[in-house]
Amino acid sequence: MIYTITLNPSVDYIVQLDNLKTGLVNTVDAETKMAGGKGVNVSRVLNRLGHQSIALGFVGGFTGQFIEKSLIDEGLTTKFIHVEGDTRINIKLKNGEETEINGLSPTISEENVDKLFEQLSQTVPGDVVVLAGSVPKSINHSIYSRILNSLPQGVQAIVDTKGKALEETVKAKPFLVKPNHHELGDLFGVKVTTVEDAVTYGKKVQALGAENVIVSMAGDGAVILTKEGIFLGNVPVGHVKNSVGAGDSVVAGFLSTYIETGNLKEAFQLGIAAGSASAFSTGFCTEEEVQSLRKQIAVKPYDDGGGQEE
Ligand SMILES: Nc1ncnc2c1ncn2[C@@H]1O[C@H](COP(=O)(O)OP(=O)(O)O)[C@@H](O)[C@H]1O
Ligand SMILES: O=P(O)(O)OC[C@H]1O[C@](O)(COP(=O)(O)O)[C@@H](O)[C@@H]1O
Numbered sequence: 001m002i003y004t005i006t007l008n009p010s011v012d013y014i015v016q017l018d019n020l021k022t023g024l025v026n027t028v029d030a031e032t033k034m035a036g037g038k039g040v041n042v043s044r045v046l047n048r049l050g051h052q053s054i055a056l057g058f059v060g061g062f063t064g065q066f067i068e069k070s071l072i073d074e075g076l077t078t079k080f081i082h083v084e085g086d087t088r089i090n091i092k093l094k095n096g097e098e099t100e101i102n103g104l105s106p107t108i109s110e111e112n113v114d115k116l117f118e119q120l121s122q123t124v125p126g127d128v129v130v131l132a133g134s135v136p137k138s139i140n141h142s143i144y145s146r147i148l149n150s151l152p153q154g155v156q157a158i159v160d161t162k163g164k165a166l167e168e169t170v171k172a173k174p175f176l177v178k179p180n181h182h183e184l185g186d187l188f189g190v191k192v193t194t195v196e197d198a199v200t201y202g203k204k205v206q207a208l209g210a211e212n213v214i215v216s217m218a219g220d221g222a223v224i225l226t227k228e229g230i231f232l233g234n235v236p237v238g239h240v241k242n243s244v245g246a247g248d249s250v251v252a253g254f255l256s257t258y259i260e261t262g263n264l265k266e267a268f269q270l271g272i273a274a275g276s277a278s279a280f281s282t283g284f285c286t287e288e289e290v291q292s293l294r295k296q297i298a299v300k301p302y303d304d305g306g307g308q309e310e
Contacts (some may be wrong), residue, residue, distance in 0.1 A: 002046060002255065003123065004130040005116070005147070006057035008105050008141060009037030009067055010090040012244060014087055020095045028105065029030060035067040036090060038132030038160055041245040041284070043076050045252030045274060049287050051259070054079055056119055060106045060135075061086030072190045081115045083108055094246050105136035115165035117150060125154025128259065130161065130251065131169070134158040141165045148172035159210075160251050177205060177215040178251050192264040198223045199230055199304055212264065216250055216275065218243070224268040229301055231265055232270045238280040265299045272297050 016030040035044075043055040055076055059067050060083040071078050079259040093099040116284060123129060129151060131144050148157050149172055156175040159166065162183040170177055171182025184201050185192035192198055198215040202225040205213045213225045219240070222233045253274025258267035273294040277285030280293075 001123075002051065002053035002128045002259070003097065003120070003130060004039035004043045004046075004053055004057075004129065006037040006039030006055065006132045007108070007131055007143065008088070008136045008268050009035070009057055009059055009064075010088050011063045011066055011182065012036035012090050012092060014092045014242065015094065017093060017095045020093070022282040033066075034283070035070040036245065037067075038248050038251075039130055040071065041068065041248035042130050042132055042160075042252045042255070043071070044074060045245075045249045045278070045284055046256055047074065047076050047288065048285065049252065049256040049274070051256050053130075054076065054118065056080065056118075058106070058108050058112060060084060063087040063089060076234065079119060081112050081119075083112050089237050094242075098243065102134075105138070107137075107138040108136050112129035113143070116132050117147070120147060120150060123151060123155045125152060127155045128158065128175075129155060130160070130249065130255070131174075132158075132248065134161065135150060137167045142168050145172040148174060158251060158255060160247065170205055170210045173209040173211065176212045176214065176254070177210045178216065178247065178254075179205075179219045180247055181215055181220075184215050192217075195221070195223060195232060195302070199225070199283045199302060202230075212275075214250065214254065214271065216247055216272075221304065222250070222268070224264065224271055224299075226264050227263050228264065230304065231268060231299050232302050233268055233299045234275050235272055236293045238293075240279045241282050243279045245284055246275045246279040251288060253285075269297050269299045270291060270294055297300045 012034045014032040043053045055078045059080040062086040088103030091101040101250045145168040159174045181192040200214045216222045250271040254267045254271030257270040276288040
């Protein structure tokens with residue numbers, strides 16, 4: 001079974017406002033309200049690609065109810081832990097550029113955290129656990145590494161987070177991490193702007209403990225570093241309508257193919273296809289769109305001139 005963990009889900013309020021006038025009353029041109037959060041989005045896209053998962057995490061209040069109902073209506077399986085307080089609302093404002101205002105998370109008690117560990121103690125070898133998104137302030141950022149260290153042998157972990165949580169988690173030897181180029185740069189206090197930078201710092205993440213690393217670079221392609229080698233993938237050309245959830249779609253697309261074939265390169269290709277298909281749609285990708293974009297993505301070995309890790 002695949003389990004996704006979203007410690008910090010959200011209701012994403014995506015607003016199109018072509019002509020924002022600050023300090024005045026504005027009326028939106030278009031809006032969408034969606035259940036969001038990184039693990040939630042991974043479960044959603046896995047479902048669209050024909051794979052079942054169980055969405056775990058913490059939800060609360062009217063926003064939490066909205067998330068649970070939306071996901072069940074979409075045909076997903078959820079086993080959320082209910083907390084006091086409202087799940088956050090994240091505003092994504094589109095007016096030519098994309099501005100994000102992420103809301104405050106409810107407080108998660110120690111007791112609730114214990115319940116999550118109890119759920120995860122049921123995992124068995126062959127299961128995959130996806131730990132995705134930020135850690136609410138009330139939980140210590142070491143929770144992801146604690147979860148990884150608690151999983152039985154043979155359970156694979158995929159991690160998509162940033163900052164301190166990412167830094168600690170890579171040391172707990174996850175199967176895969178997927179930072180974007182900004183998140184990778186932040187980890188080392190540098191700017192990652194080129195494929196060469198992504199490879200240099202991706203190798204450092206492997207040296208810290210992650211088995212495989214995907215660095216997504218938005219419209220500039222993506223890199224995967226594996227034991228079998230380093231590979232580059234282009235992104236297909238298209239009109240980006242909404243990039244919210246595109247990175248989560250990369251994770252879901254990768255995982256859906258990896259569990260079917262065990263082939264990292266094919267999984268990487270499908271991950272990029274899913275990311276771009278979601279970016280090119282107002283909501284999330286469909287399987288048909290993903291399969292159609294997949295053909296436009298070439299995955300090629302990266303030639304680093306045989307250079308060794310510094
Ligand atoms: N301009 C673009 N053109 C095509 N695909 C894109 C574009 N921007 C994002 N994507 C797709 O979304 C994926 C994730 O985007 P990225 O911005 O790197 O990650 P995140 O959403 O995690 O910040 C990319 O790997 C790609 O598949
Ligand atoms: O947990 P975080 O890091 O605050 O991110 C939450 C936000 O990220 C999303 O999961 C989208 O993530 P991506 O665009 O990186 O795929 C939104 O649904 C949500 O609002």
